[in-house]
Amino acid sequence: MVVPISFVRKGNAPMRKTGPSAPSDHGKGFSYASTLIGLALTLFLAFGCQAPARTPTLSAQPTPTPTLASTPAPTPTPTVAATPSPAALFPRTVVDDEGTTLEIDAPPTDIVSLTPANTEIVFALGAGDRLRGGTDFDDYPPEAVDLPDVATFTGVLIEKVVDIQPDLVLAGGNNFTPAGDIDRLRDLGIPVLVVYAASVDQVLDDINLIGAAIGADAEADEITSGMRQRIDEVTAALAGVDRPRVFYELGIEPEIFGPAPGSFVADMVSLAGGEPITTTDPAVFSISLERLVTEDPEVIILGDAAYGVCPQDLATRPGWVAMTAVRDGRVRPVDDIVVTRPAPRLAEGLAALALAIHPDTDIAPPVGVSTHCPSPD
């Protein structure tokens, strides 16, 4: 019996902004009292009309029929007849993941990416040569490393973005790019597309969305069909397998960090044929050792393998031998970036994760995924 896999977010839908950001050019002279009243009104309105959460899409049914045609999900791509030249697609309107509408007049030529995932997507769409700025943690493809860094862990270097005069900025939602920075860029008249995927399906949507925004619809379609095919292949290979209890370890210092219920990583584990062991609440990212021992994972996946944690370390951790996974040696490293980054390599990441949970299934080995740890054999 296979439990149906769903991409439905379990009640932790990140709050969307209410409509487009506030207009920028207000008069400078206003009284503080009216500001307060205005704020109270805005609060009321914000509570009154919260943007609806995204329609959940139930696409990856575990039926072993990988039909390419069944591309589900309301893709934001405008329907395109044949494949006209990119310029003919413009002007066009796209709606980003926070519901902000963007009018794009011509294919953007000076693109700035504020997340490593967006950088990867733009390169995969064959538009890497149109990127003028990226982040200081861009690591894939190799040429992305050389992009001028305009975003760091601390936020966006607004001056540098303005200096580039981009015609499209690809930001990350859910505070990956600080909301204040996004508002600031928009206030300065710079078009910002906010991209945020809370599930695997939404990653495919986002690739189509970015493809539409930069006029690479055909490329986006090719990538997402490929990903869909790979995901269906993994799903098919996992049909009927037992679903072990899986703990995906995100970090170990100073506490044990694991996926929150309904999080992207938890969804990936479900999709890869595991029963994810999660923290107690969507807002909590750490899990106590007591709880972990009680949940007794049958497989432990080391998402922190890239940071020097390897399977043989677990037996030396006090108390960890109590877990079935550690006793039976089912502790396996994965390449966390590929498994969790919402970018075109995600389908390979899913295959890698599925193979880590079910090494005996006949999933084709993932391409370009390393595990950082020496093989136990």
Add this chain to the structure above:
Amino acid sequence: MNTGVAAARRTFARSGWVDALRHRPMALAVAGLALIVVCLVAGVAIGNVAIAPADTLAILAHRFLGWPVAVTWPQSAETIVLELRLPRVLLAMAVGAALSLAGTTFQGLLRNPLADPYVLGTASGAALGAAIAVLLPIQVALLGLGLLHLFAFVGALLAVAVVYRVSRLGALSSLTSVLLTGYAVGSLLAAGLVMTMYLSGNNLRQIFFYLLGSFSLASWTQLAVSLPIIVVGSLLIVSRARSLNALLLGEDTAAHLGINVHRDRLTLLGGATLVTAAAVAVSGLIGFVGLVVPHLVRLVVGPNARLVLPLSAIYGASFLALADMAARTPGELPVGVVTAILGAPFFLYLLRRYRNSYAL
């Protein structure tokens, strides 16, 4: 014997220029204002994108003086200078002046050299307010000011109001009582802050950077909202400078001197809290400025609040503008770190030199 005389002579010789300034507060004020102008121009000219100084000056002259300069610079340069750097420098100055004034006031009111603008719970109140705003599942941006700024402002005011109310219930002398209550309320709020941060998940970063303090989101609207509050609070404080002097002698003495102790203390406290709240609401928690600038000024001109207050404001403004310049040029460092790195060694140096001749 000889060595003692030599040491005394050396001290005298070394501190000559400061002694000369001690009796010329007007010269100090003029020098401070000149420094402000220098900081303003330098702050606008320097940043993490290189813009030719000539272009910077031309943009300013073109926009503000209406000079008919040929536009040779790209539009982006004008945006960077006028929309990013200029409001940022001005906001840093306003906040620097506000924190220095508030620090002077709290040090005098509480007769405690360790007092800073945050001593009565302003910091914890503002931080908790900001953290709660970050956690609320709504995002409101109004006039360039988010919920975070409003909550931080209200949180700071509420914290001090609570401290003031509670401190009047006890039987301790009012000074001790205010200080200890401030500490207790501050600790309670800090615990709430840590709890909020623990629960904040993805938003932890936002709270964390608020706590570090930054002007990276400074805008004309932030300036337009915070400046009037800072000006009003500053005027309240400066108008009670004489009372602050009298209060330094103790409350009884001040009362004998004809000061309405209760009313003036409330005015000073209110003014200092108001400017601090406005400052932390737009810039986060920037330490050190409010603690040290008043001491630096006192080391030079002595304890007279009527001199220390305006001079603290002037030098606090340029100090924070300089610190912010140093913070943003290499990227975006937390400005609070820079204020400490720049200020602490200088402060230690002055303390060593004047250890015998310092009064609050």
